[in-house]
Amino acid sequence: MVKKLRFGDLLIFLLFALIGLSVFLFNMGLFNSEGDFLEVSKDAQVIARLELSEDQIYSTPDGGNTLQIKDGVVSMIEADCPDQLCVHTKPLTNSSGSIVCLPNRVALRIIGKDEEEHIDAITE
Amino acid sequence: MPSQNKSKLIRLTTMALLVSMSAVLSYYERFIPVINVPGVKLGLANIFTLMALMLLSWKEALLILLARVFLVSFFAGSPIGLLYSLSGGLMSLFAMYLALKFVPRYISIIGVSLVGAFFHNTGQCMVLGLLLGSWQIALGYYPILVVAALATGSLIGYITSHFLNHIQSVPLGPGLS
Numbered sequence: 410m411v412k413k414l415r416f417g418d419l420l421i422f423l424l425f426a427l428i429g430l431s432v433f434l435f436n437m438g439l440f441n442s443e444g445d446f447l448e449v450s451k452d453a454q455v456i457a458r459l460e461l462s463e464d465q466i467y468s469t470p471d472g473g474n475t476l477q478i479k480d481g482v483v484s485m486i487e488a489d490c491p492d493q494l495c496v497h498t499k500p501l502t503n504s505s506g507s508i509v510c511l512p513n514r515v516a517l518r519i520i521g522k523d524e525e526e527h528i529d530a531i532t533e
Numbered sequence: 534m535p536s537q538n539k540s541k542l543i544r545l546t547t548m549a550l551l552v553s554m555s556a557v558l559s560y561y562e563r564f565i566p567v568i569n570v571p572g573v574k575l576g577l578a579n580i581f582t583l584m585a586l587m588l589l590s591w592k593e594a595l596l597i598l599l600a601r602v603f604l605v606s607f608f609a610g611s612p613i614g615l616l617y618s619l620s621g622g623l624m625s626l627f628a629m630y631l632a633l634k635f636v637p638r639y640i641s642i643i644g645v646s647l648v649g650a651f652f653h654n655t656g657q658c659m660v661l662g663l664l665l666g667s668w669q670i671a672l673g674y675y676p677i678l679v680v681a682a683l684a685t686g687s688l689i690g691y692i693t694s695h696f697l698n699h700i701q702s703v704p705l706g707p708g709l710s
Contacts, residue, residue, distance in 0.1 A: 417639030418647065422683060425651045429679030436673055453666020507670045509661075512613060516665045 444521035447483055447501070449476070451515045461519070473513045483517060485510065548585070548593055555581035555601045560609055573681040576689055579649055582626060583642065583693045588700075591630045598622050613664070617657050624656030625649040642697065646690030650682035 449457040451469060459467060461481045468475045468487075474495070475487035484500035490512035498508045507518040559578035567573055578601060585594035602622050606615035629649040632640060640648075658678055662671030 413641060414643060415639055415641045417636060418641055418644035421640065421644045421647050425647065425679060425683055429676045432672055433676035450667065507673055509665065509670060512611060514664050516667055516670050518670060
């Protein structure tokens with residue numbers, strides 16, 4: 410049992426790689442829509458929707474996270490969490506991606522116009 | 534000493550050793566930089582979960598896992614961190630147990646470790662999705678986590694197989710398979 414590599418190992422490796430690849434391709438389809446808005450959510454609730462065309466600095470209500478929009482590029486400039494991973498995350502442009510602060514459960518993502526209308530339609 | 538008591542003692546001592554070793558590695562591995570993605574780590578503690586599964590039983594492996602997760606979270610973690618470790622750890626242990634139970638002939642310890650790493654990250658990703666309330670963001674992280682699981686799973690499996698090979702050449706006494 411302990412000894413050398415078996416056929417199943419390779420199969421498992423390929424299966425997992427395939428799953429990862431298909432999720433990646435699925436994401437490409439999901440995220441390729443360009444957006445003009447930044448959605449800020451905390452604890453699974455949307456707390457702000459900001460326009461990318463407007464240069465601004467926004468802090469979450471509890472002051473835990475501060476983000477900056479400058480020339481359409483979003484970056485987290487301050488966070489009170491110990492790991493600071495969100496601050497070091499690659500800044501967002503208007504095409505894709507997300508910035509997540511796990512300790513504070515804050516998530517930033519770019520959304521398009523349709524998505525905003527879609528959400529508005531639900532709340533009405 | 535009757536041999537049954539002795540075997541119990543040896544199992545208990547082995548469990549204690551595995552808990553302490555996995556707790557220490559689980560704590561110190563955060564100082565080993567991997568890549569700057571939240572949730573990606575080497576998973577060195579999984580070496581001992583795997584060893585527990587091979588040497589003892591799934592029940593004892595579960596106890597070792599729970600003890601390690603709670604110890605490390607109490608000493609050096611956060612409640613959210615506990616939630617991630619627990620979800621990942623339990624998913625991983627369950628999946629490795631099933632892999633060992635149903636297809637042991639076709640996979641080596643590296644395959645079992647791969648299954649563990651994959652389901653560990655899958656479990657964490659599910660909790661991430663639940664906590665953030667956004668499946669899109671969780672799915673966005675998922676491919677990176679899968680690639681990381683493939684790399685760390687292979688590495689951990691390789692280390693564990695050597696570890697076990699070495700241990701099996703040492704007389705452990707009754708009670709350990």
